[in-house]
Amino acid sequence: xxxxxxxxxxxxxxxxxxxxxxxxxxxxxxxxxxxxxxxxxxxxxxxxxxxxxxxxxxxxxxxxxxxxxxxxxxxxxxxxxxxxxxxxxxxxxxxxxxxxxxxxxxxxxxxxxxxxxxxxxxxxxxxxxxxxxxxxxxxxxxxxxxxxxxxxxxxxxxxxxxxxxxxxxxxxxxxxxxxxxxxxxxxxxxxxxxxxxxxxxxxxxxxxxxxxxxxxxxxxxxxxxxxxxxxxxxxxxxxxxxxxxxxxxxxxxxxxxxxxxxxxxxxxxxxxxxxxxxxxxxxxxxxxxxxxxxxxxxxxxxxxxxxxxxxxxxxxxxxxxxxxxxxxxxxxxxxxxxxxxxxxxxxxxxxxxxxxxxxxxxxxxxxxxxxxxxxxxxxxxxxxxxxxxxxxxxxxxxxxxxxxxxxxxxxxxxxxxxxxxxxxxxxxxxxxxxxxxxxxxxxxxxxxxxxxxxxxxxxxxxxxxxxx
Numbered sequence: 001x002x003x004x005x006x007x008x009x010x011x012x013x014x015x016x017x018x019x020x021x022x023x024x025x026x027x028x029x030x031x032x033x034x035x036x037x038x039x040x041x042x043x044x045x046x047x048x049x050x051x052x053x054x055x056x057x058x059x060x061x062x063x064x065x066x067x068x069x070x071x072x073x074x075x076x077x078x079x080x081x082x083x084x085x086x087x088x089x090x091x092x093x094x095x096x097x098x099x100x101x102x103x104x105x106x107x108x109x110x111x112x113x114x115x116x117x118x119x120x121x122x123x124x125x126x127x128x129x130x131x132x133x134x135x136x137x138x139x140x141x142x143x144x145x146x147x148x149x150x151x152x153x154x155x156x157x158x159x160x161x162x163x164x165x166x167x168x169x170x171x172x173x174x175x176x177x178x179x180x181x182x183x184x185x186x187x188x189x190x191x192x193x194x195x196x197x198x199x200x201x202x203x204x205x206x207x208x209x210x211x212x213x214x215x216x217x218x219x220x221x222x223x224x225x226x227x228x229x230x231x232x233x234x235x236x237x238x239x240x241x242x243x244x245x246x247x248x249x250x251x252x253x254x255x256x257x258x259x260x261x262x263x264x265x266x267x268x269x270x271x272x273x274x275x276x277x278x279x280x281x282x283x284x285x286x287x288x289x290x291x292x293x294x295x296x297x298x299x300x301x302x303x304x305x306x307x308x309x310x311x312x313x314x315x316x317x318x319x320x321x322x323x324x325x326x327x328x329x330x331x332x333x334x335x336x337x338x339x340x341x342x343x344x345x346x347x348x349x350x351x352x353x354x355x356x357x358x359x360x361x362x363x364x365x366x367x368x369x370x371x372x373x374x375x376x377x378x379x380x381x382x383x384x385x386x387x388x389x390x391x392x393x394x395x396x397x398x399x400x401x402x403x404x405x406x407x408x409x410x411x412x413x414x415x416x417x418x419x420x421x422x423x424x425x426x427x428x429x430x431x432x433x434x435x436x437x438x439x440x441x442x443x444x445x446x447x448x449x450x451x452x453x454x455x456x457x458x459x460x461x462x463x464x465x466x467x468x
Contacts, residue, residue, distance in 0.1 A: 092463025151179025153438025251364025
């Protein structure tokens with residue numbers, strides 16, 4: 001460790017962001033990367049703890065104290081090697097992961113954790129973080145693996161299996177590779193050339209990508225079972241609905257339909273006029289307070305919404321940790337995202353009770369709601385607190401309920417009570433040849449969990465193919 005007392009002398013400085021009024025005019029990322037000298041200074045704050053609690057926060061088990069010290073010493077190449085030892089896509093996690101590692105940092109006891117996410121993103125820019133084909137010595141095994149789904153779990157598994165010498169084919173129903181990374185996350189948080197670069201690397205190393213392929217119809221069960229192993233990485237794509245009067249009105253839409261359409265526009269893909277979902281000139285209400293809701297807020301503002309309101313069913317979180325939520329757990333506290341900072345009214349403890357039609361009887365003009373309180377673990381509506389909120393576009397961002405039906409049943413898989421595909425510790429399902437990973441087996445979760453699960457499933461498949 002270079003400077004064991006740096007955490008006492010150097011204050012935490014997060015990377016800066018472009019001003020809100022500037023960044024809402026573009027779909028580009030707006031984080032301003034810190035200069036190298038500041039990055040080294042921030043890395044020096046890492047205490048190299050005897051017990052690195054940052055590992056407890058990171059599902060990938062990233063070797064955070066090691067690469068912090070290497071960055072402090074100016075050895076970005078070695079830092080990249082240590083980062084890639086546990087994380088296949090640090091340029092992605094360094095942008096969209098909420099950084100549970102920072103929440104678990106010992107310095108977060110004083111609210112001043114090491115800027116791990118900034119440092120990780122900077123390491124990912126190193127050429128060493130993008131291994132070339134010639135640098136990877138691979139002996140083919142002659143075994144073939146089919147991966148259904150190209151989100152972070154599927155891509156991480158493809159990377160690991162290819163490194164072990166297996167012939168990997170990734171099937172993707174959509175037109176482009178990336179899953180929710182591609183279609184669900186706005187470009188102002190994750191520019192898509194980052195995905196393209198990794199996909200091109202994998203393709204150059206021999207991974208086969210087949211897009212616009214609907215497994216179950218274009219590719220049959222027999223086609224899949226011709227492979228030595230099958231990995232289901234289809235994600236958790238069934239959105240949670242809001243069964244209230246007026247749900248059928250034009251103007252009430254799922255978040256993913258709205259976000260994926262805008263991502264297509266940014267990519268230069270034309271959207272048919274009769275299917276356009278735009279917030280331009282409309283009063284927008286976003287139902288749901290998570291990351292997807294925040295993405296809808298930022299997208300609506302950039303499209304030129306007249307106003308944006310975000311409603312959350314749960315009560316407003318505390319500004320500080322509660323005693324029942326101690327460090328190093330993830331702090332359940334009030335947060336404001338970059339998109340919310342750009343101009344969004346937020347309200348908590350609001351239960352939507354119905355949607356109101358305009359004079360034509362078909363399009364959305366508003367929603368009705370009521371105040372609600374959390375009592376005894378249940379949300380209880382409060383009499384006499386009725387609300388009427390005008391809106392022409394309402395986006396439902398209430399999470400997902402599991403993988404889409406059809407393919408699991410086709411493969412003969414059992415599902416758990418939540419509709420997910422259960423697996424053992426190696427990722428194996430109830431069908432010996434079939435494995436599952438990521439949100440398809442875990443349920444909706446973070447990108448770091450998806451990558452970690454994909455790596456774990458690849459290890460399980462490799463062990464099974466070796467007969468060990």
